Amino acid sequence: MGTSDTRGTRERLIDSTRELLWERGYVGTSPKAIQERAAAGQGSMYHHFHGKPDLALAAIGRSAEELRARAEAGFSGPGTVTERITGYLRREREVLKGCPVGRLTQDPDVMADPELRRPVEETFAWLTGRLAALLTEGRASGEFGGGxxxxxxxxxxxxxxxxxxxxxxxxxxAEVFGRAVDGALGLLAAHSR
Amino acid sequence: MGTSDTRGTRERLIDSTRELLWERGYVGTSPKAIQERAAAGQGSMYHHFHGKPDLALAAIGRSAEELRARAEAGFSGPGTVTERITGYLRREREVLKGCPVGRLTQDPDVMADPELRRPVEETFAWLTGRLAALLTEGRASGEFGGGxxxxxxxxxxxxxxxxxxxxxxxxxxAEVFGRAVDGALGLLAAHSR
Structure with missing residues (x-):
């Protein structure tokens, strides 16, 4: 097995774990199901990962990374703060599947494990901090009122x-997601000068 | 067994199902676990309910009813629209356990069953409609601007x-829940005249 195959197997194992966590939750995701979906043998799985918790940590970390990268692309783009926040809120999402990071908060096994919960907590702390920085920037530039x-x-x-x-x-x-976003943007607009 | 005992058992079965749905989700809640928690026998459970789906429907219906009753108590109370909405948003909640109705949306088995999903959908439709009526009232009275x-x-x-x-x-x-509510109320305040 060459290096690229090995890398391919590792990636397939992570992707399969992400899908299964999303579809069935932690407790409903067995190592056997991960191996089957990744078309990887048991030996191959244990070559790359210590076991299910280790794989779940890699999978959750990957989901968190992607969420941050997609959000940051919008936040650091061109436009006013309102335009960038609007772009972030309105961008395409697989709304009916739920947020790949947020829905982990309803998974009791993930929340009970401090190591698995950490990337979830850090993602939302980062996201909130990033939006707060943008809003601060908008207030400083006079785009929003001081209130x-x-x-x-x-x-x-x-x-x-x-x-x-x-x-x-x-x-x-998915329509109601758009309505919630519209409501939030309408409220934010009331703060615009 | 007298009528009051029979009624007591039925209530205990519903309460136990609500607790277990909250703690473990639909798939993790077995009829046996419900019977054990309710201190009820299998015969007694099947006397009152056809089975787990029937019990789950009663449990979800009860959670939905309570959510509506608590919300309505605040909505129809005294005060301005802003005061009533503030009271609703700030009232005490077991925040870290999650919303007993909302978290069912992350339970794939509940969402896959139209009968079980219906009370969840209806609860949020009612809640949104009720808040929209209050906001319309506040706009008509001049409490909020026309925008x-x-x-x-x-x-x-x-x-x-x-x-x-x-x-x-x-x-x-639980602190971050309060911060989100503060943010929403701050935005709403920007619409106040």
């Missing part, structure tokens, strides 16, 4: 996205 | 609560 509280507003915006996923799943329709 | 979109804003407020639960669980602290 806007960057930290609380940033937390509310992250909550709208996470709650938007919940409402979309409840109604079986 | 406020009641339906979108109501959806955003429900999303903030649901997302607040997600962020609180991610950080293992």
């Amino acid at each position: 806007l509280d960057p930290a609380a507003t940033a937390t509310a915006l992250v909550a709208v996205v996470q709650g938007g996923y919940v409402l979309a799943r409840a109604s079986g329709s | 406020l979109d009641p339906a979108a804003t109501a959806t955003a407020l429900v999303a903030v609560v649901q997302g607040g639960y997600v962020l609180a669980r991610a950080s293992g602290s």
